[in-house]
Structure formats: structure tokens, C-alpha cells
Amino acid sequence: MTRPTSRRDPIGAACRVAALVVLFGFLAFAAYLGFTASQVVGMDFLRGASSGAADSAGIGPALAGTLWLLLLTAVLALPIGIGTAIYLEEYAPRTRLTAVIESVAANLAGIPSVIYGIVGLALFVRALGMGPTILAGGCTLAVLALPVVIVTSRTAIRRVPAGLRLAAYGLGATRWQVVRNQILPVAGPGILAGCCAAFTRTAGAAAPLLVLGTATFMSFAPQTPAHPLTSLPTQIFSWATRSHEGFTALAAGAAIVLLLLLLVMNLVSAFVVRRLGGASP
Amino acid sequence: MKRPAATTDAPVLTAERLSVRFGRSIALRDVSLAIPRGRIVSIIGPSGCGKTTLLRCFSRMNELVSGASTSGTVHFAGTDLYGPDIDPVEVRRRIGMVFQETTPFPKSVFDNIAFGPRASGFAGDLQGLVEEALTDAGLWSEVADDLDTPALELSAGQKQRLCIARTLALKPDVLLLDEPTSALDPEATARIESIIRALSPRYTIVIATYNRWQAARLSDLTAFLDRGELLEYGLTETLFTNPREARTESYLTGRTQ
Amino acid sequence: MMPQGVAGAGTASRAAGERLVAHVLLACTVIAVVTLAAVLAVLVREAGLFLADVSPWRFLTEITWAPAAEEARFGVLPLVVGTVQIAVGAAVFALPVGVMTAVYLHQYASRRATRLLSGVTALMSSVPTVVYGLFALHFVTPVLQVLWPGVEAFNALSACMVVGLMILPTVTVLSREALDSVPAPLLNAGLALGAPKGRVVARILLPAASGGILAAVLIAMARAVGETMIVTLAAGNESRLTWSPFEGLQTLTAFLTQLGTGDAATGTREFQAFFAVGAVLFVGTYGIHMAGRMLVSRSVGRRGQ
Numbered sequence: 001m002t003r004p005t006s007r008r009d010p011i012g013a014a015c016r017v018a019a020l021v022v023l024f025g026f027l028a029f030a031a032y033l034g035f036t037a038s039q040v041v042g043m044d045f046l047r048g049a050s051s052g053a054a055d056s057a058g059i060g061p062a063l064a065g066t067l068w069l070l071l072l073t074a075v076l077a078l079p080i081g082i083g084t085a086i087y088l089e090e091y092a093p094r095t096r097l098t099a100v101i102e103s104v105a106a107n108l109a110g111i112p113s114v115i116y117g118i119v120g121l122a123l124f125v126r127a128l129g130m131g132p133t134i135l136a137g138g139c140t141l142a143v144l145a146l147p148v149v150i151v152t153s154r155t156a157i158r159r160v161p162a163g164l165r166l167a168a169y170g171l172g173a174t175r176w177q178v179v180r181n182q183i184l185p186v187a188g189p190g191i192l193a194g195c196c197a198a199f200t201r202t203a204g205a206a207a208p209l210l211v212l213g214t215a216t217f218m219s220f221a222p223q224t225p226a227h228p229l230t231s232l233p234t235q236i237f238s239w240a241t242r243s244h245e246g247f248t249a250l251a252a253g254a255a256i257v258l259l260l261l262l263l264v265m266n267l268v269s270a271f272v273v274r275r276l277g278g279a280s281p
Numbered sequence: 282m283k284r285p286a287a288t289t290d291a292p293v294l295t296a297e298r299l300s301v302r303f304g305r306s307i308a309l310r311d312v313s314l315a316i317p318r319g320r321i322v323s324i325i326g327p328s329g330c331g332k333t334t335l336l337r338c339f340s341r342m343n344e345l346v347s348g349a350s351t352s353g354t355v356h357f358a359g360t361d362l363y364g365p366d367i368d369p370v371e372v373r374r375r376i377g378m379v380f381q382e383t384t385p386f387p388k389s390v391f392d393n394i395a396f397g398p399r400a401s402g403f404a405g406d407l408q409g410l411v412e413e414a415l416t417d418a419g420l421w422s423e424v425a426d427d428l429d430t431p432a433l434e435l436s437a438g439q440k441q442r443l444c445i446a447r448t449l450a451l452k453p454d455v456l457l458l459d460e461p462t463s464a465l466d467p468e469a470t471a472r473i474e475s476i477i478r479a480l481s482p483r484y485t486i487v488i489a490t491y492n493r494w495q496a497a498r499l500s501d502l503t504a505f506l507d508r509g510e511l512l513e514y515g516l517t518e519t520l521f522t523n524p525r526e527a528r529t530e531s532y533l534t535g536r537t538q
Numbered sequence: 539m540m541p542q543g544v545a546g547a548g549t550a551s552r553a554a555g556e557r558l559v560a561h562v563l564l565a566c567t568v569i570a571v572v573t574l575a576a577v578l579a580v581l582v583r584e585a586g587l588f589l590a591d592v593s594p595w596r597f598l599t600e601i602t603w604a605p606a607a608e609e610a611r612f613g614v615l616p617l618v619v620g621t622v623q624i625a626v627g628a629a630v631f632a633l634p635v636g637v638m639t640a641v642y643l644h645q646y647a648s649r650r651a652t653r654l655l656s657g658v659t660a661l662m663s664s665v666p667t668v669v670y671g672l673f674a675l676h677f678v679t680p681v682l683q684v685l686w687p688g689v690e691a692f693n694a695l696s697a698c699m700v701v702g703l704m705i706l707p708t709v710t711v712l713s714r715e716a717l718d719s720v721p722a723p724l725l726n727a728g729l730a731l732g733a734p735k736g737r738v739v740a741r742i743l744l745p746a747a748s749g750g751i752l753a754a755v756l757i758a759m760a761r762a763v764g765e766t767m768i769v770t771l772a773a774g775n776e777s778r779l780t781w782s783p784f785e786g787l788q789t790l791t792a793f794l795t796q797l798g799t800g801d802a803a804t805g806t807r808e809f810q811a812f813f814a815v816g817a818v819l820f821v822g823t824y825g826i827h828m829a830g831r832m833l834v835s836r837s838v839g840r841r842g843q
Contacts, residue, residue, distance in 0.1 A: 011736035012646050018638030019647070019655060022710070025703050026658050032677045033669070080573075083566025091563055094347035101571055108574055110827050112764025114794045115816045119580045121797060122813075126804050143573055150570060163384030167444070169345055171397035172374030172451060174552070176559045181396065182386060204666025207766035207791070211798040233668045233767075240672045240771055248676050255669040262664055368553070402552065 036252035045253055057247075059254045062235035064222050065134060066203060066261070069231055072138025073145050073202050078195060081149030085191075088150075089157045090179050102154070109147035113201070116144040117211030125212055132213035135225035140208050145198040152194020156187040189273040196269035200262055206233035214238075232258045293318040293485050294339055294376075294455060299353035301334050301343055308334040310509040311353070316455070316502075321477065321486045323496035323517065326506035327532065332489035333381070335506065336457045339487065340376045341369040358454070374401050377453035381460040383440045385432035390415075390424050393432045393443055397451040410450055418446035419476045438469030442476065449480075456480065458488045462495065474499055493533060497521050505529045581820065584813030591807055597814065603777040603788070605811045606800065612811060614818060616777045620694075620787040621822075624769055625762040627698030627783070628705055632758060635702075636709025637751060641739055643710070644717040655710075663707035671771030674700035679772065692774025692786030700768050705758040712757060716750025717743060749833050756830035760823045766791035790819045 045058045092098050120140030130136040160183050168178045184191075214234040222230065232254055239251035292315035301309040309331045316322050324332045334343060341362060343349045355362040362372050374397070386393050394411040403410065411428070415421040420442045424430060432443055441461060448456060458477070462470040477486060477499060490496055496503050497517060504514040505526075513520060513529045524530045589597065592612045600613025643652055679696040682689045689695065720743055728738040744751070774786035775796060793815055802809040 009734060009736040011641075011739050015638045015642035015646055018635045019642040019651070021635050022639050022655065022706060023658060025706070026662055028677075029662075029665075029670075029673050029703065032673055036676070080566045080570050083563050084570040087563035087567040091560060092567070101567075104574060104578075105570075107824055107827065108577065110760065111820055111823050112766060112791055114764070114766040114791050115581070115820055116577070118794055118797055118812050118816050119577050122580050122584065122804065123576065143577060146570060146573060161384065163380060163382040164386060166342070166345070166380050166382075167384045167386070167447075168396070168400075170340060170342060170373055170378040170380060171400060171447060172370055173396070173400040174370050174556050176556050177400045181400075186387060200664050204664075204668070206666065206668040207770075207795055210795050213798045233666055236666075236668050236672060237767065237771070240668070240675060248672070251672050251676075255666075255672060258666060259669065262666070266664065 033252050033255060036249050037256045039249040040253040045250075057250055059232065059235060059250075059257060061222060061230050062232045062254065063257065065137075065227075065230035066232040066258070068134050068222060068225060068227075069138050069141055069209075070199065070203055072135070072225060073141045073199070076138065076142035077145040077149055077198070081146050081198075082153050082191060082195075084150050085153035085157060086179060086183075089154055090175060090183065105147045105150045109151045112207075113144055113205050114207035114211060116140055117208030119143075120208060121212050132229045133225065134222055134227050134229055136212055137209050137229045137231065138225060140212060141202040141205060144205065144208060145202045148198040148201065149195055152197065153187075153191045156190025156194060157183060159190060160186045185276075189276045192269055192273055192276070196266060199265060203262055203265070204233055204258065206231075206237050209234045210237060232261075291318055292316055293358060294487075295356040296335075296338065297354045297356070299335070299338055299351070299355065301331075301338060301349065301351050303346060304348040308509055309338070312506075312509075312511045313353075314504055314511060314514050316485060316487055318485050319482055320501040321481050321488065321499055323500035323503045324487065324489045324506060325491070325493055325496045325503060325532075328491060329508075330506040331509040332491075332506055333459050334509075336378065336459050336487060336489045339455065339457055340378045341372045342378060344369065374451055375453055376455045376457065377448035377451050378457040379441075379444050379448050379459065379461060381463060383437065383444055383464060385435065385440050385443055387431070387433055389429045390432050390435070390443065391428035394447050394450045397447060401451070414446040414450035417449050417476075417480060418442045419472065419479075420446055436469075438465055438472060441465060441469070441473060445473075445476065453484070455485045455487065458486065460490060461488065463491065470495075493521075505532065507532070581813055581817055584810045585817035588807065588810035588814040591810070592814075601779060603793070605808050606802075610808065612814075614790075614815060616779045617788060617790045617793055617815060618818065618822075619779055620773075620777070621763055621789040621791070621819075623694060623787065624697055624701055624765075624773065624789055625759050627694065628701035628762045628765075629755065629759055631699055631702030632705045632709050633755060636706050636754075636758070637713050639706075639710045640713035640717055640751075641743070643714055645735065645739060645743070659707040659710050662703070663711070665704075666767075667704060667765060668767040668771075670700050670704050671767040671769075674768055674772035686784065689784045690786055692772065692776070693784050694773050694780075694787050695783035697769045697772035698783065700772060701762050701765050704765065704768060705761050708758040708761055709754055712754030713747070713751045716747040716754060719750060720746040753830045753833040756826050756833065760826040760830070763826065764791060764819065764823050766795060770795050790815050790822075794819070 088098055088101065117140065120136065120143065124130045124136040124139045125132055130139070164182045164186065165178060168182045173181070209229060209231055212229055214229045214231070222228075236251045236254045236258065239247040239254065242248075294316040296315075297313050299309060299312045300307065312331075312335060324335060326332055337343045338351060338355060339357075339362075343351055351363065357372070357376065360367065377397075386396060388396075391411055394414050395407055398407060398410055412421060412425075415424060420439060423439060424435075432440065435443060441464075445456075445458075445461070461477070462473050465473065474495065477488070480486060488496070488499065500517050502515065503517040503520045505512050505520065505524075505528075507528055512526050513524060515525075520529065521533060524533060597612055597614055599615065600611060601615050602611040602613050603616045604611040639655065643655060647655065674696045678699055679689065679691065679693065682693070682696055724742060724746060725738055728742045729735070733741070769789045770792040773789070773792065775788050775792050776786055777788040777793070778785070780787060794812055797809075797812045800808075802812065
């Protein structure tokens with residue numbers, strides 16, 4: 001587009017301004033975060049335990065807690081979610097019941113995560129007696145991720161051309177052979193991308209964990225899921241609520257670490273998706 | 282030259298009072314017909330008449346569609362295909378089907394052909410089986426150099442021959458072809474037709490086609506379906522030159538298109 | 539017996555494996571369905587117990603929310619109003635900017651600008667909201683306080699602006715999808731008639747995509763309604779009815795986070811109150827989502843005719 005045109009086009013000019021506003025908003029956010037965090041970055045910050053004193057605190061326990069939570073979510077939500085999606089799409093007859101399950105899952109995928117927190121508190125922390133532990137947090141996040149995993153996996157499976165299914169069945173393949181050899185290779189990248197979206201959502205979730213009750217001071221990294229609940233997002237929250245400037249810097253540093261973790265997760269997933277997609281043109 | 286076809290030949294497939302419904306709509310109504318061994322049988326009729334549904338009955342494909350229900354019987358070499366202890370997967374391995382939509386798997390040519398034998402636990406000479414199937418489908422000379430070529434890179438006609446070869450690799454007794462040339466240009470169509478002719482003594486072949494002239498060119502016997510009912514079935518020559526039913530005649534002369 | 543083709547041995551063991559896989563997959567489905575049903579059951583049961591105790595009428599009409607007070611008051615209205623204020627306020631910031639950015643990407647942007655902005659929106663949408671909350675409380679609020687000295691440490695304005703920033707990628711991406719689904723010949727017809735680009739955008743593109751854009755807005759609003767960490771950090775957690783954007787307020791979601799810090803025991807009315815609020819939040823976001831989905835299917839249906 002040439003300059004004279006845009007001068008005669010007030011709507012185009014307004015749109016350009018809007019795009020600049022988006023860019024500016026993002027840059028302000030990134031610059032604030034980077035500048036604030038620059039005061040704490042160092043190995044001590046990564047390893048150190050959370051402490052009452054701002055200048056000696058670190059994110060060691062919180063980072064370990066988040067990794068534990070991710071592991072638990074993956075172990076609990078992925079097999080069950082993907083298995084459910086395969087069953088509903090390829091095995092179950094289309095009935096009113098499957099339609100209801102589908103719409104419930106789709107709607108649960110969209111409700112605020114904090115609701116999962118109060119349910120998780122009633123269910124895992126109290127009714128099942130897990131207490132505010134990493135295990136209870138992992139179970140809650142797995143329930144939060146489950147509908148997302150089911151919905152995105154079903155969508156990916158449904159995108160597989162019907163002709164592939166028919167052709168494979170026509171060649172005398174069993175259901176599982178069709179799923180393993182035809183459906184999963186084609187739907188795999190989509191399923192993976194969906195799972196990654198679910199993980200981005202759970203890894204950054206602070207609200208549901210906050211509701212479960214989190215330990216804000218922890219002197220050593222959790223070794224087992226029975227350890228009191230701690231995570232990067234809740235640690236960021238707890239530091240953010242302190243007015244002392246040193247804690248704000250800690251929160252920003254922890255935020256950068258969390259963002260890097262999410263970025264690495266997304267990059268790895270994008271890389272694998274591309275590899276899978278490239279392997280079967 | 283076509284051998285004289287007699288409907289008294291030993292039938293390999295026999296459908297009796299076959300009806301298929303999808304939910305509330307009836308796709309096939311009380312169809313009875315016998316497919317004689319080693320012959321080419323065409324099923325013709327206006328679109329939506331139930332050609333594909335009838336073809337799919339022979340390999341129990343309809344039950345993969347949610348809401349489909351089949352009544353009546355289909356006997357294959359003395360066995361009721363819809364009997365209680367018959368595994369539909371086994372049926373599909375014996376009665377091969379090539380679908381209207383050409384769908385090579387997104388894999389290599391070799392893996393496409395080997396898919397069926399592998400799925401049914403074939404333990405013999407896979408290389409030889411693949412070569413034989415590709416040769417029978419008239420594709421061997423074109424792909425022999427590189428069986429690792431992705432199947433999706435083949436031309437439309439080659440893809441369809443690949444799909445036929447894929448089914449032949451199962452060494453089925455019957456070959457069901459659903460509109461095998463509907464998406465192809467005349468040259469590729471002629472190619473497929475000559476392959477079908479060459480396969481004919483060894484395989485029993487059933488073709489569903491909207492193309493009357495293809496039925497006339499290829500088949501020993503022709504069945505005319507209309508709105509799910511079998512109106513007429515007999516020697517192709519008789520059916521085309523001297524149809525019994527008025528509706529058959531008007532279809533063949535193109536008055537109901 | 540049917541004649542054998544290429545089938546090899548081991549058919550029986552394969553059939554057993556096939557059954558096993560089917561059972562495992564069914565078990566997954568049962569676990570998933572039971573889990574999701576349990577979520578709904580807990581929510582409905584506790585909210586039901588609460589409403590059996592406190593009448594729905596009082597819950598929905600009283601104007602004071604003080605569940606932990608000695609003389610507890612359970613009027614959910616301040617929380618609902620606070621939630622709507624934040625969502626509408628966020629929309630005021632995000633909608634014009636988001637939709638116009640989508641138009642920019644669709645009509646005006648060079649390939650490089652498109653890549654840049656797409657990358658930025660993708661990054662923005664993956665930022666955890668607690669990080670946005672930090673930004674709101676420790677950057678936006680201090681800046682606002684410099685501009686207007688009356689701004690309190692916890693205020694709705696900062697929360698609205700940053701929630702708006704959070705939903706910007708949603709508005710932009712979904713609006714762009716709506717614009718992309720407008721058939722190109724429609725636009726070309728307008729341009730071919732000699733209409734200037736801005737006129738084509740305002741008179742043809744935006745009206746044709748309006749259904750999809752409205753759906754995008756609703757989905758973004760649902761996210762704003764459900765947003766928890768930004769409002770908890772920036773707007774505080776004190777329930778009150780106020781129209782001043784410089785004061786703090788409490789939303790449905792922010793209240794729910796207090797279950798973790800409070801000590802409401804299972805079975806008490808105070809504990810059940812959290813689930814009643816959760817149910818209101820659930821119904822609200824569910825309703826907005828359904829409306830959005832209906833709009834999408836309606837606009838798609840119209841185009842299909």
C-alpha cells in the first residue's frame with residue numbers, strides 16, 4: 001500500500017494506529033518485566049529457596065513444584081483424555097449419550113479455571129483427604145486439562161479424511177489397526193498441538209492452586225507429590241502481593257522463568273509437530 | 282471376446298431379500314441376486330439408487346455407518362456373511378473393496394500395498410506379493426524403480442490403480458469396485474477398464490457405475506437398481522438390447538436423467 | 539469355513555488384543571466421564587445446599603456480600619456487578635483496538651508486519667494471567683496514580699486495562715478469522731466499482747463479518763468474566779458497589795480465590811457460598827459461550843444459503 005492512499009483512507013490510518021497500540025502494549029509489558037527481573041537474575045535465584053528476606057530468596061522449590069505438577073498432569077490427563085477421544089470417535093456408536101458427553105466436555109473446557117480450584121478443594125484436598133499437596137494440585141490441574149485434551153484430540157481425529165478410514169477397513173484392518181496405522185499418524189500432530197495448548201493453560205494456572213491452599217514459604221524443593229503444594233504461578237502471586245520492591249523483582253524474575261518454560265514447551269511441541277507432519281506428506 | 286454368461290453358473294455371492302436402512306430412510310429394499318464366479322457384474326442406476334449400499338453389503342461395510350441396519354442374508358461360498366460367528370474383518374479380507382474416493386494412505390507405495398497383508402498377519406514373501414499386486418493392477422512398470430515414493434505424489438489414474446493393487450494384495454475372492462473411474466479422464470478410464478478385463482477370469486468382479494456404457498463395455502451381467510429396488514438383472518446384452526422393464530429402458534435411453 | 543487368502547496365523551491372539559484395547563479405551567472414557575460428572579456434581583450439590591439455606595431471592599437481590607462476617611450477608615449482586623464492570627471495561631479497551639488490528643492484518647499489513655503481529659499476539663496469548671496481574675499492580679497502577687492522584691492502590695481501571703490487554707489476542711485472532719471467511723469476490727466487487735478501500739472495509743467487509751466478530755467479542759468477554767489473577771491482584775478483594783474506576787472492587791472469581799486463604803470448613807454455609815458463587819460464574823460463562831457459538835453457526839448458516 002502506498003502512502004498517498006493511506007492519507008485518503010482514515011479507516012486504514014485508524015487500523016494502523018490500532019496495530020501500533022497492540023505493539024506498544026506488548027512492548028511496555030515486556031520491557032517492564034525484563035527491566036524488573038534484571039535485578040535478580042542469577043544462579044542463586046534459580047536454586048535458592050523461597051525466603052522471608054527478598055535478597056536471598058529464589059524459585060527452586062516453586063520451579064520443582066511446577067515440574068511435578070506438569071508431570072502429574074501429563075500422566076493423568078493425557079492417556080485418559082486421548083483414550084476417551086479415540087473411544088468416542090472410533091469405537092462408540094453415535095448416540096444421544098455420546099452427544100451429551102461431547103457437549104459437556106466442550107463446555108467444561110471453557111469455564112474459568114478457578115472453578116476447578118474450588119471443586120478440587122472439596123474433592124481432592126478434603127473429601128479424599130489429600131490435603132494441600134502437590135498430588136492434590138496435580139489432580140486438580142489434570143481435571144482442568146482433561147476436557148481441553150478430549151475436545152482438541154477429537155477435533156484432530158475428526159479431521160482425518162473419512163476415505164482413509166473406509167479404505168483401511170475395506171482392506172480388512174481391525175479397529176485398532178485402523179486407529180494405530182491410519183488415524184493416529186495423521187491426527188498425531190493435531191493431538192499434540194492440542195495437548196500443548198492444554199499444558200500451557202495448566203502450567204500457568206495460579207487461581208485453582210491458590211484455592212487449594214499453597215505453601216508460600218518453602219525452604220527445600222519438593223521430593224515427592226505428598227509435599228505441600230507450591231508452584232511458579234502461585235509463587236509469583238505471593239511475591240506480587242508484597243509491597244517491598246525486592247519481592248516485585250523476584251516475582252518478575254519468576255515470571256520470566258515461567259515464560260521461558262512455556263516457550264520451550266511450545267517450541268518443542270512445534271518442532272515435533274513439524275517433524276511428524278513432514279514424515280507423512 | 283466375452284464368454285457367454287449363464288446365470289446358472291455356480292454363484293459365489295448370493296444376496297437374499299437384502300434390505301438396508303440408514304436411520305429412517307430405506308437405502309435398499311428386498312434385493313435378491315446371485316453373482317456367478319469369475320464374471321464381471323455391473324450395478325447401474327441413477328445416483329442415490331443404492332448401488333454403493335449394495336456393494337458395501339457384500340463386504341459388511343455398511344455397519345461402520347452409525348444408524349445403519351441390514352436385514353436379509355448374503356451367502357459367500359456357502360457361509361452366511363451376516364451369521365453370528367462371522368467376523369466382519371475376516372469378510373473384508375476375503376471380499377476386497379475399492380472405494381469411489383481415491384484414498385492412498387499418506388505413506389509410500391510399498392507400505393500402501395503391504396498394509397492389507399500386514400494387517401491380516403501375512404508372514405510370507407511380502408516383496409513378491411507387492412510386486413504381483415502392482416503387476417496385476419498395471420502399475421508395476423511405473424513404480425518398480427522407487428517403491429518408496431510417497432503414494433500421494435502419483436497421478437490420479439496411478440492412485441486409482443494403486444488402490445486396486447492394494448486390494449489385490451489381499452488375494453480376495455471377490456473384487457468390489459465402487460465407481461472406479463468416476464474421477465478419471467477418458468485415457469485413464471480406458472486403462473482401468475482394460476485392467477478390470479484382464480483380472481476377470483481370476484477374480485469375480487462387481488462394479489457399481491453411473492456410466493451405462495462402461496457397464497455395457499465391461500460386464501457379463503448387469504443389474505439395474507432404482508430407488509433401492511432391483512428392477513432387472515440379467516445378461517448385459519439382453520438388458521441393454523431388450524429390457525423387460527419400462528423404467529430400465531427409459532434409464533438406458535437417458536429419458537430419466 | 540471361508541476360504542483363506544493371505545491371512546496368517548495368530549488371528550485368535552490378535553482378536554484378544556483387539557478386545558483388550560477396546561476395553562482399555564472404554565475404561566478411559568468411563569474415568570473421564572465420571573471425573574467430569576463429579577466436577578458438576580460437587581458444584582451443583584454444594585450450591586444446592588447453600589440455596590436451600592439462603593433463599594435464591596435473597597442471594598440474587600441483596601446488595602451486601604459479607605459471607606465471613608459475624609452477621610453474614612449473602613447478596614451476590616456486588617460480585618456480579620463488579621464482574622460485569624471489569625468485563626465491559628476490558629471490552630472498551632480491547633474491542634476497538636482488537637477489531638481494527640484484525641482489519642489491519644486482513645487488509646493493510648505487509649507480510650513482515652503480519653508475521654510480527656501474529657508472533658506478538660501468539661506470545662501475548664500464552665502469557666499466564668498472574669504475570670499480567672503483576673504488570674497491572676506494579677506498573678499500570680503506579681502510572682495511573684501519577685496521572686490521577688485519586689487512584690487507589692487497588693482499582694478497577696488498572697484491572698480493566700490489563701484484562702483488556704489479556705483478551706486482545708483473542709479478539710484479534712477470532713475477528714481475523716471472521717474477516718477471512720468473507721468471500722473475496724464480495725470485496726473485489728466493491729473495489730472494482732471504484733470504492734476507496736476504507737469505504738469497502740466499512741460498508742462491505744465489516745458488515746459481512748459482523749456475526750463472526752460479535753462471536754469473537756462474546757468469547758473474549760467470557761474470558762474476561764472468568765479472569766481471576768489480574769483482578770485479584772489489581773482490583774483487590776473488597777466487595778463493594780461502586781461506579782468509580784479509581785476504586786477497588788471484588789469479582790466473582792476474585793472472591794473464589796479466598797477459599798484458599800480463608801478457613802471455611804466443609805459443610806458450613808460459608809463454604810457452600812463459594813460453590814453458589816462458582817455456580818453463578820459457571821452459568822454466566824456458559825451462557826456467553828452458548829450465545830457466541832449460536833452466533834457463529836447462524837452466520838455460517840446464512841452464508842451457506
